[in-house]
Amino acid sequence: MADTSAPATVKSANRTLDIIEYIVARTRPMMAQEIATALAIPVSSLSYLLATLTERGYLLREGRRYSAGPGLERLQTHAPAFTLAETVAPLVRTLRIQLNETSSFFVRRGWEVEALATEPGAHALRYAVQTGAGAPLHGFSAGKALLAALPEDELDRYFAESERSAFTATTIVSEAALRADIARIRETGIAHTREEHTPGIHGLGRVARIDGEVVGAFSVAIPTVRFNTDVERRAIALLIRTADLLAGS
Secondary structure, three states, X not given: OOOOOXXXXXXXXXXXXXXXXXXXXXXXXXXXXXXXXXXXXXXXXXXXXXXXXXXXXXXXXXXXXXXXXXXXHHHOOOOOOOOHHHHHHHHHHHHHHHHOOEEEEEEEEOXXXXXXXXXXXXXXXXXXXXXXXXXXHHHOHHHHHHHHOOOHHHHXXXXXXXXXXXXXXXXXXXXXXXXXXXXXXXXXXXXXXXXXXXXXEXXXXXXXXXXXXXXXXXXXXXXXXXXXXXXXXXXXXXXXXXHHHHXXX
């Protein structure tokens, strides 16, 4: 799906930065097809951008693979490690471009979730996520995905310590019902919220790992007027692929 929310020059700049951030955040050289797939950039456009970045020294090409080039050292006095927010931002942006719905990455802070990165959909009717703000785990699909990833002793502690308020008439607050929902998430790998935090919004979430460790969860928020079986199937496939891309970093 084309990104129609920005002029072509801005989109090209975003793609250039996404390529640099994506390659630098990886621990191995990347093939052009891997980059095109991960960032949803047409191969024709990607070839031109890769050639330009290589010519300027920002990327290093070895055979058919690309890695960070020596030119990047000119832009900084030292080489700090990428933060988690910087690592996931290009993937969140690509998820939004492909689905054209608000896409986010959340981390757990105690018994709350916090958005590290978010990209709003381009539709007039869309859900907005505020970065940095905390929200209870049980109300968000990303939060429920993170709950499902907890070991049993920590999950027991969550139910003993957390206060689960109802945001809407469909919010799941009882321990029995939420445990049943968590069991389904563990079977399918996908968490759902059906207007449980905000009326008219259906959320889907997928836990994310790096080196086998849970680091957060990707999610998409889709107005129910646009939510159907085809959209659900596509969103699930994209969430799985996005989480897999992060796991393969």
